[in-house]
Amino acid sequence: MDAAVIGKAPSTPLGEPGRAVRARELISYEPATGAEMWRGEAADVDEAVERARRAWPAWAAQPLSTRMELLRRFANEVRKDADKLAATIAREVGKPLWEARAEVDSVIAKVEVSIRSYAERTAQRKLDSALQGVMAVRHKPHGVIVVLGPFNYPAHLPNAHIVPALIAGNAVIFKPSEHAPASGEMLARCFHRAGISAAIMQCAPGGPDTGAALVGHEGIDGVLFTGSATNGIAINRRLAGRPDRLVALEMGGNNAMVVWDTPKLTDAAAIIVQSAFATAGQRCTAARRLIVKDSMYDAILGEVKALTERLVCGGPFDEPAPFMGPVIHNRAADGLTESFVYLLSNGGKAIKHLVRADEALPFLSPAIIDVTAMAQRPDVELFGPILQVIRVSDFDEAIAQANATRYGLAASLVGGTPQEYNRFWANVRAGILNWNRPTIGPSHAAPMGGVGLSGNHRPTGFYAADYCAYPVASGEMEQPRAVIGVGLK
Structure with a gap:
């Protein structure tokens, strides 16, 4: 997820600029109020890795059934703390309470999905080869795994790495986003109360320096990352000379939604608005580009604008509940505002302006801008509530525009015929391709990942067992049996 500003250098590698007060002190602030949320010390990376290395062999030697049972206990601990965890997430990252509760539900659901995934994707197999004995296939854990989590889903997205990694027998060092350490610590405590030791599942808060130290530490065996392409590329470069290190990157997207012939304008508008503006546009799968057939343009944009103007933007605990909250911090709000001005200044035509009601807080209204006339459209992930619209005249042009990106995470076709969807599916480059469904909200029972700058072909979701x-x-015989049949004197 990249809170990029068009025309400016990307943020600090391995994390957004932190708000460090002293060298090791970290503070988290509530986006909706600016109030201090959490204060603590950055983790000692050497100590964390040493603890994990000492504890890992005993954990890996546990029966798989034991590890699975402990993860089920973890799910029960999250259930007990569900309201408190949801409130912490809502306060710390600004998302509405209803959405934070849905995130906690996803944390719980991930356990059974991961158990089923491990059984299906890493099942033991034995092939009897008669005189050649048995050929067996089993799976081993990697060792000590670093999980680097994002701020937008501070519990669910790192948990999607942590749970499969623990089931497989790895020790995990989890660095939450520097903007969500309280949520990360609360999640870690649920693991500990379930009986998984604080050495096997460690929470290591810190800023970009902590993340960089973990990635480059000699004592780790892999890095599981969710975040921006900028930081994912930095990790990939850092470990390019270490083929012994597992690297799984789940990064963002400049995702396209194509709208074609459909009489269901109200439904289409709802799908577009959900995709573009849920979580204030701070989802890696959010629709950033809306590609619309000429003949549909006026009708569909009229519906989308009318619906967008009805969206309530407010604090996490407001009543009635808002559709979306603030973006994560004022720097992100400043960058998104600058980017919208850049688009306007370079050929964009505002359909709905980006409005910031209070300069002291990062609340932004949803914005829509037609960029059809722009000679060069910046291919960046604007991680916020800005939807760029492009008019096209035929379906081939729509597919070409959908593919006009270095990213390849998610894309959706709204409307069209089954034949057109088949063409869309076959020709659009993305790891998630939907028809008459939002780009957001991928199924727990499916893989989650993309191509290009969106990932490195190690999708998470149901396929997380593959990299954990x-x-x-193993060729196996109970007794040695062999002869040399040729080439002897």
């Missing part, structure tokens, strides 16, 4: 353990092929 490695397959070992």
Whole structure:
């Protein structure tokens, strides 16, 4: 997820600029109020890695059934603390309470999905080869795994790495986003209360320096990352000379939604608005670009604008509940505002302006801008509530525009025929392709990942088991049996 500002250098590698007070002190602030949320010390990376390395062999030696049972206990601990965890997430990252509660539900659901995934994706197999004995396939954990979490889903997205990694027998060092350490610590305590030791599942808060130290530490065996392409590329470069290190990158997207012939204008508008503006546009799968057939343009944009103007933007606990909250901090709000001005100044035509009601807080209204006339459209992930619209005349042009990005996470076709969807599916480059569904909200039972700058072909979701353990092929016989049949004197 990249809170990029068009025309400016990207943020600090391995994290957004933190708000460090002293060298090791970290403070988290509530986006909706600016109040201090959490204060603590950055983790000692060497100590965390040493603890994990000492504890890992015993954890890996536990029966798989034991590890699975402990993860089920973890799910029960989250259930007990569900309201408190949801309130913490809502306060710390600004999302509405209803959305934070849905995130906690996803944390709980991930356990059974991961158990089913591990059984399906890493099942033990034995092939009897008669005189050649048995060929067995089993899986081993990697060792000590670093999980780097994002701020937008501070519990669910890191949990989507942590749970499969623990089931497979790895030790985990989890660095939450520097903007969500309180949520990360609360999640970690649920693991500990379930009986998973604080050495096997560690929470290591800190800023970009802590993340960089973990990635480059000699004592780790892999990095599981969710975040911006800028930071993912930095991790990939850092470990390019270490093929022994597992690297799984789940990054963002400049995602496209194509609107074609459909009589269901109200439904189409709801899908577009959900995709573009849920979580204040701070989802890696959010629709950033709306590609519309000429003949549909006026009708669909009229519906989308009317619906967008009805959206309530407010604090997490406001009544009635808002549709979306603030973006994560004032720097993000400043950057998004600058980016909207850049688009306007370079050929964009505002359909709905980006409005910031209070300069002291990062609340932004949803914005829509037609960029069809722009000679060069910046291919960046604007991580906030800005939807760019492009008019096209035919379906081939729509597919070409959808592919006009270095990213490849999610894309949706709204409307169209089954034949057109088949063409869309076959020709658009993305790891998630939907028809008459939002770009957001991928299924727990499906893989989650993309191509290009959106990932490195190690999708999370249901396929997380694939990278949390490695397959070992074994030829086995109970007694040695061999002869040399040729080449002897």
